[in-house]
Amino acid sequence: ACRIGVSVPSWRSAGLCPFPGPRQRPAALGLAFALGLLLLLAAAAPRRWAAPSRTARRDERYLARVEDLTATDTEDLALSYGVVIDCGSSGSRVFVYFWPPHNGNPHDLLDIKQMRDRSSRPVVKKIKPGISTVAAAAPERATPYLRPLLLFAAAHVPALKHKETPLYILCTAGMRLLPERCQAAILEDLVRNVPLEFDFLFSKSHAEVISGKQEGVYAWIGINFVLGRFDHEDEEDAVVTVALGDQRESLVRKRTVGILDMGGASLQIAYEVPDSGAFSSPQQEAAAKSLLAEFNLGCDVQHTAHMYRVYVNTFLGFGGNFARQRYEDLVLNQTSVHNRLHGQRTGLSSETPFLDPCLPVGLEDTVARGGQTLYVRGRGDWVACTEQLQPLLAGTNSSQASLLGAYKAPIDFSNSEFYGFSEFFYCMEDVLRLGGHYSAPTFTSAAQEYCSQRWEVLTQRFRGGLYSAHADQHRLKYQCFKSAWMYQVLHQGFRFPLEYPSLRTAQLVYEREVQWTLGAILYKTRFLPLRDLRQESIRQGHGSWLRLSFVYNHYLFFACILVVALAIVLYLLRLRRIHRRQLHAAQLTLLWLDKVVVPPGQGNGP
Known part of the structure; x- marks a missing residue:
């Protein structure tokens, strides 16, 4: 086998x-x-x-800012428009704004921007004098007075958009001084006659006299909107924990900035108060309620992402120029009393002048009040000047609030940021050339050095072009005083720490001037996105399940x-x-x- x-x-x-x-x-x-x-x-x-990276978000914001400076495409039928007229005490200005359709996210605000003409210039026009001067005695002059501004706005807004373009006429300081009966007559004339000539969306609620508190809130809204502080999707910036009123709830969102604005006559401060806190007395609670504004910038009152509590206070008589007048009154009175008590003649002639620590060395000037003349000569002592200004922080009469005694909502200086405008910027930039980030030691050193210079040296530097183009003889003369006043207001009045690192002085934000009118139209149009959201929900209701599932x-x-x-x-x-x-x-x-x-x-x- x-x-x-x-x-x-x-x-x-x-x-x-x-x-x-x-x-x-x-x-x-x-x-x-x-x-x-x-x-x-x-x-x-x-x-x-x-979510986009920080670099991508930064690039997007930069491109958006560049687009803000280009001409507005008025042929884009998707754009909407809004007109705001600021009726101030010395004149009135019209601003035209525009925005694209809302993106559909209920947590986002309208992307409102100031309109620019074909030459990329902001669409704005100003006329003088103020409406209170023109129409106080004759309210029927109100509409003819504003007609040039309305014609200007109508020429820039596409004709097809007039009927859906809201018009807001908001009056400020000048109108506040008029009797309420006169205010009502002027507003009634506008409400009755403006719709007869123009097709803008305009009603009785669109014409009003706003308070100083409202104006401050609008300014705060405008600055924070331009800085992107209402964009809560971006986590690149610092955040803050906010208590939501009586709901005993809190949320963490992007930190907003406070604003400091010193004009010639008044001083204003506005900042968010994340925590309502407790009050030491019923009087303090009453004062707080009059100075705190609570509002929702979102389109849905049920959403709390844009609930804000803002402290706003305006101090009349604490502006740079008015403070100088108060200081001169104080010096005149003190010198007169001193001469009477000691039998001296200080300041009564140029041979025996009053030595003013708040003027540059050697500068001679006179102060005239009620038939009295005080001869002064600068001695340029900045430290002595700040001490001389200390009593002015308390105010001088009942019409001026005390900067020291006024209620101020608590500020968390370890987690806050402020922008200083107007005199805060001019005082740092025009002569000292320190505009931007504020450092108390650097500012103090520069101010002392400037004050100690002789007046002849300063004028020679001025003629040599060493100072800003905006500087003039008035700035040179009072720079020493205003720098000391700004320092006292900031550190003694508002109690900012000397080492506070987060104050920036500015004139422009991203190369453009930001007006309170931007904040006003943002607030006034906050409910408009609801229309786009309803249309979006209707579209989603017809066969949009797949898009919702795989896209969102x-x-x-x-x-x-x-x-x-x-x-x-x-x-x-x-x-x-x-x-x-x-x-x-x-x-x-x-x-x-x-x-x-x-x-x-x-x-x-x-």
């Missing part, structure tokens, strides 16, 4: 192959390729749907990728298991054939 050997490869030499047979291998390779592609998409998807909820998309990947892996494992079974069966067959004995007569052939 002989055995027949069959030439079949041994399974030990072939090894275990994890892939299917030759016919199934192309399909398996295709599935593996698909799996790799899906994994690649899954790796790339987070980059696509994740990308986590579901990632889950689908994972399910597909697992299915492919399970399929490959099953193929491998089947292949092993087939290989095992083949091995058993080989073992059986190796032991088969060929019957006699069949192995020798014929």
Whole structure:
């Protein structure tokens, strides 16, 4: 008996192959390729749907600011427009704003920008004098007085948009001084006659005399809007924890900035108060209620993301020029009393002048009040000047609030930021050339150095062009006084620490002047996005489930990728298991054939 050997490869030499047979291998390779592609998409998807990087957000903001300075495309039918007229004490100005359709996110505000003409100049026009001067005695003159401004706005807003363009006429300081009966007559004339000549969206609620508190709130809104502090999606900037009124809830959002504004006659401060806190007395609580403004900038009153509590206070008589007048009155009175008590003649002639520490060395001047004349000569002692100004912080009469005694909402100086405008900027930049970040030691050193210089040296530097182009003789003369006054107001009046690092003085924000009118139209139009949101919800109600699922909820998309990947892996494992079974069966067959004995007569052939 002989055995027949069959030439079949041994399974030990072939090894275990994890892939299917030759016919199934192309399909398996295709599935593996698909799996790799899906994994690649899954790796790339987070980059696509994740929040933009800080660099990307910074680039977007920069491009948006550049676009703000370009001409407005009035042929874009999707744009909306708004007109605000600021009726001030010395004149009136009209501002034209525009905005694209709302993006549909209920937590975002309208993207309102100031309109620019074909030459990329801001669309703004001013006329003089103020409406209170023109129409106080004759209210029927109010509409003819504003007609040039309305014609100017109508010429820049596309005619097709007039009927849907809101017009707001907001009157400030000059109108506040008029009797309420006179104010009402002027506003009534505007409400009655303006719609007869112009198609703007204008009603009784669009014409009003706003308080100083409202004006301060609008200014605060405008500055923070331009700085992007209402964009809570961006987590790049500092944040603050805000208590939400009586709800005993809190939220963490981007920190807003406070504003300091010193004009010629008044001083104003406005900043957010994150925590309502407790009051020491009923009188303090009453004072706080009159100075705190709580409002919701969002379009939905149920959403608290844009609930703000802002402290606003205006101090009449604490502006730079008015403070100088109060200081001169103080010096005149003190010198007169001193002369009477000691029998001296200080300041009564140029030979025996009063030595004023708040004027540059050697500068001679006179102060005339009520028939009295005081001769003064500067001695340039900045430290003595700040001490002389200390009593002025308390106010001098009942019509002037005390900067020291007035209620001030607490400021967290470790987590806050302020911008100083007008005199705060001029005082630092025009002569000292320190505009921008404020540093108390640097400012003090520069102010002392300036005050100690002789008047002849300062005028020579001025003629040599060493100071800002905005500087003039008046600035040179009173720079020493105003720098000391600014220092006292900041550190003694408002109690800013000397080492406070987050005060910046500015004239422009991102190369443009920001008016309180921007904040006004943001507040007045805050409910307009509801119209776009309703339209969006209607569109979503008709077959938008897939878009909502895969665009707005990308986590579901990632889950689908994972399910597909697992299915492919399970399929490959099953193929491998089947292949092993087939290989095992083949091995058993080989073992059986190796032991088969060929019957006699069949192995020798014929």
